Amino acid sequence: MNSLKRVIIFGATSAIAEQTARQLVAQGASLYCVGRNRDKLMALLEDLKVRASDHQRIEGAVADLTDSIQHAALIEAAEHLLGGIDSILIAHGTLPDQKACQENFANTRQEIENNALSVISLLTLLANRFELQRHGVIAVITSVAGDRGRQSNYVYGAAKGMVTLFLQGLRARLSKVNVDVVTIKPGFVDTPMTIGFDKSGPLWVKPERIAKGIINAMQSGKGEVYLPWFWWGIMLIIKNIPETIFKKLSI
Numbered sequence: 272m273n274s275l276k277r278v279i280i281f282g283a284t285s286a287i288a289e290q291t292a293r294q295l296v297a298q299g300a301s302l303y304c305v306g307r308n309r310d311k312l313m314a315l316l317e318d319l320k321v322r323a324s325d326h327q328r329i330e331g332a333v334a335d336l337t338d339s340i341q342h343a344a345l346i347e348a349a350e351h352l353l354g355g356i357d358s359i360l361i362a363h364g365t366l367p368d369q370k371a372c373q374e375n376f377a378n379t380r381q382e383i384e385n386n387a388l389s390v391i392s393l394l395t396l397l398a399n400r401f402e403l404q405r406h407g408v409i410a411v412i413t414s415v416a417g418d419r420g421r422q423s424n425y426v427y428g429a430a431k432g433m434v435t436l437f438l439q440g441l442r443a444r445l446s447k448v449n450v451d452v453v454t455i456k457p458g459f460v461d462t463p464m465t466i467g468f469d470k471s472g473p474l475w476v477k478p479e480r481i482a483k484g485i486i487n488a489m490q491s492g493k494g495e496v497y498l499p500w501f502w503w504g505i506m507l508i509i510k511n512i513p514e515t516i517f518k519k520l521s522i
């Protein structure tokens with residue numbers, strides 16, 4: 272069972288990360304939370320401090336994670352303030368306007384930068400650090416969208432798929448040194464990212480449920496998890512639809 276006592280959360284102001292942070296604090300964790308929006312981050316830290324005991328540390332920093340120059344300093348600050356790092360959750364992301372990306376490559380570049388390259392920059396530093404430490408868990412939220420490119424959101428899917436593949440290789444590398452790499456693939460989650468979507472169907476879930484699944488997966492060091500679990504079956508079907516049929520579907 273992996274220890275989740277000292278955790279860095281990147282993109283901590285995300286609805287899924289916020290629920291995960293609350294559940295981690297309830298289990299006694301100390302946290303270093305990185306968020307882009309100062310007001311949201313300060314509100315989150317205040318809320319977590321109220322929930323924490325005197326023995327737990329709740330710290331944080333404001334950063335736009337596309338600024339990879341800052342990554343090393345953020346990790347160092349977290350390590351210093353928490354007295355070490357047991358585990359990492361990378362949660363930040365944006366849902367691109369697919370049409371805007373189709374019209375202008377600059378938009379696509381920005382989305383790939385945010386959803387993939389910023390994550391890979393963090394993972395490069397963290398992997399080397401955890402390789403020396405020889406224990407711990409690195410978890411990243413990708414998406415079911417990364418399993419197969421769909422016409423309605425293939426820029427997002429490509430970015431998430433890039434990270435998913437990167438994590439597959441990293442998992443194999445770090446398994447030799449007792450470090451778990453966990454890929455979290457949520458389906459449809461009711462968060463600000465999906466505002467404007469029709470959320471009436473049975474596949475939609477609240478971020479609290481995803482947070483519980485993330486913590487279980489991090490503790491047990493599972494490789495790839497679909498959250499909720501039934502997305503494993505849905506994606507198995509989607510991945511196996513022959514290309515000739517798939518390209519005729521409007522999904």
Ligand SMILES: NC(=O)c1ccc[n+]([C@@H]2O[C@H](COP(=O)([O-])OP(=O)(O)OC[C@H]3O[C@@H](n4cnc5c(N)ncnc54)[C@H](OP(=O)(O)O)[C@@H]3O)[C@@H](O)[C@H]2O)c1
Binds near residue numbers: 306
């Ligand atoms: N909701 C879903 O259905 C769903 C499904 C599959 C995967 N996911 C993934 O789950 C993760 C969490 O998303 P969510 O659903 O919780 O959505 P959310 O509440 O909209 O959270 C996204 C968070 O990412 C932060 N962020 C974006 N770019 C950033 C950057 N460059 N630097 C720092 N922070 C940045 C945003 O900060 P600001 O507040 O500053 O914008 C926001 O707090 C994302 O990786 C998302 O792709 C979500």
